[in-house]
Amino acid sequence: MIKESAHDFRLKVPLRWPPLFGSRKDHWISIADLLHVLEFIVIIILAVFVVRLSLTVKSLQQPQPVITTDTTPTTLADSVFYTNPLDAMVLRNHIDLEGEAGDHLIISLTVNDDLTAVTIPEKGKFTFRNIKLEYGKNILVIRALDPAGKTVVLERLETQFGSPRLDYLARDFTRGSRSKPKLALTFDGGAGNHATGPILDHLLEKNISCTMFLTGRFIQRYPDLVERMIQDGHQVANHTWSHPHLTTFYENRKHTTHPGISRQDLQKELNKTASRYYNQTGHKMSPFWRAPFGEHNLEIRRWAAEIGYTQVGWTLGHGESLDTMDWVADTTVSYYRTAEEIMQNILEFENKDPNGLNGGIILMHLDTQRNGDHAYEILPALIDTLRHKGYEFTTISKMFNR
Numbered sequence: 001m002i003k004e005s006a007h008d009f010r011l012k013v014p015l016r017w018p019p020l021f022g023s024r025k026d027h028w029i030s031i032a033d034l035l036h037v038l039e040f041i042v043i044i045i046l047a048v049f050v051v052r053l054s055l056t057v058k059s060l061q062q063p064q065p066v067i068t069t070d071t072t073p074t075t076l077a078d079s080v081f082y083t084n085p086l087d088a089m090v091l092r093n094h095i096d097l098e099g100e101a102g103d104h105l106i107i108s109l110t111v112n113d114d115l116t117a118v119t120i121p122e123k124g125k126f127t128f129r130n131i132k133l134e135y136g137k138n139i140l141v142i143r144a145l146d147p148a149g150k151t152v153v154l155e156r157l158e159t160q161f162g163s164p165r166l167d168y169l170a171r172d173f174t175r176g177s178r179s180k181p182k183l184a185l186t187f188d189g190g191a192g193n194h195a196t197g198p199i200l201d202h203l204l205e206k207n208i209s210c211t212m213f214l215t216g217r218f219i220q221r222y223p224d225l226v227e228r229m230i231q232d233g234h235q236v237a238n239h240t241w242s243h244p245h246l247t248t249f250y251e252n253r254k255h256t257t258h259p260g261i262s263r264q265d266l267q268k269e270l271n272k273t274a275s276r277y278y279n280q281t282g283h284k285m286s287p288f289w290r291a292p293f294g295e296h297n298l299e300i301r302r303w304a305a306e307i308g309y310t311q312v313g314w315t316l317g318h319g320e321s322l323d324t325m326d327w328v329a330d331t332t333v334s335y336y337r338t339a340e341e342i343m344q345n346i347l348e349f350e351n352k353d354p355n356g357l358n359g360g361i362i363l364m365h366l367d368t369q370r371n372g373d374h375a376y377e378i379l380p381a382l383i384d385t386l387r388h389k390g391y392e393f394t395t396i397s398k399m400f401n402r
Helices: 031-060 196-205 216-221 223-231 263-281 298-306 339-352 375-388
Strands: 012-016 026-030 066-068 094-100 106-111 114-119 125-132 136-145 151-161 182-189 211-214 235-238 310-312 361-365
Touching (some): 216 263, 223 235
Antiparallel strands (some): 106 136, 136 151
8 A cells, every 4th residue: 555645646637627616726636536436427327328228128019110112113214304314303202101019009190290091900010001291391100099098109200302393394395205105185276266176176076185285365365165175174284375485596596585585574474374274264274384486495494493384395306396387378388288298297207216106295286377288187087097006195294194
C-alpha cells in the first residue's frame, strides 16, 4: 500500500466542475475514485439495456405482419417513351399487407387516420389487398382488437408517394404501347362542323368510341353535337379556345414560342375551354390537349402541364404519318390526298412499321371544305379492315391508362 506523503505521487485527474456545483475552480480526483464512477455508469447502461431487451421480447410475442409490395412487371415495350429511361414516374401505387394473428382478433387498417379496411384472420393469417397510396405522405397503421376491447398497434408504416413530375406530363404523347394491337381514332374540331354529323353516324354504326379534341368556340357554337358526342360515348379533350398559332413554325419553320403567346395566354385558352365545356355539359374535360396546327415545344407543353394537361399528337414513323391531311381541299397541292389514298397510307404505315399500327394515333378532322371525295366516307371500310386484322379501337385515356 502506498502511503500519502508530503508530496502525493498518486495519479490525479483535473476536473472542472460546472457552475451548478459552486465556484469555477479545479478539483482533483484519484484514479480509484474515477474507476468507481465509471463502474456506476456501466451499471446504469446495463440496466437500461436489460429493460429495453425485455420490452423487445414482449413485443415479439405479439403477431407481427409481414409487409410485401405487389408490383406489376413493366417492360420497355409497354412504355409510351423510348428515348430516355429517366423520363418515367409512378402514376399509381398500391401495396399488399400480410400478417399473422389469432383468429379471435379483429384487424383494422387506417391510412392517414382514415379507416380503410377491417378483416378477421383465418387460420392465423390476415391480408389487406390492393391498398391505394395517395400523393404525398402516407401513414398506414395496423391494429388488433381483442374480445375484451383492448387495442394494440401491430405495425405503423410511413411512405412518401411523389406527385407527377412536370416534365413527365409535358411529354408529347404520340403513340401507345407497341406490343398491343390497339389504336386510337382522334378528331380535331376547330371552327366548322361540315363533316361532324356523318362522322358521328359512322362511328355509332360501328360502335366506336373516339377522342374528340374540341376548341371552346366549337363547343359554344355546336352544343347539340357536343351533347351527342357524350351520349355516343366519345371522350372530349381540349384544343384551346380560339385555335391560335403557338409557335413561329408557320413563319420560319421553327417551333420557337410565338412572341404573342405567354404562359397566361395558353393557360387561359385551355381553362376557358374546359370551363365552357363543364358549364354546358356538366362533365369535366379529359386531361389531354392537342396543340393547334401541331405547333408546340417543351416550354409550351410545360405551361399546359402546370394546369394538368398532357399534349397528344399523332403517330409518325418510317417516313409515314397517321395525320390523314383530310382538311386539305385544294386538289392542286402536293399534299392533297383522296379518300382512297388516305386509307392506303394508313395501311402502308402498318406494312412498313415492324409493330404495325400497335399504339397508333390517327388524326382526322370534324370539318371539311371539300365538295366531294370526303375523307370520312372511308371510315366504315377502314374500321372493318383494321378490325379484321385484329386491331381494337380505343380512346386516348384508355390507351395511356389515365
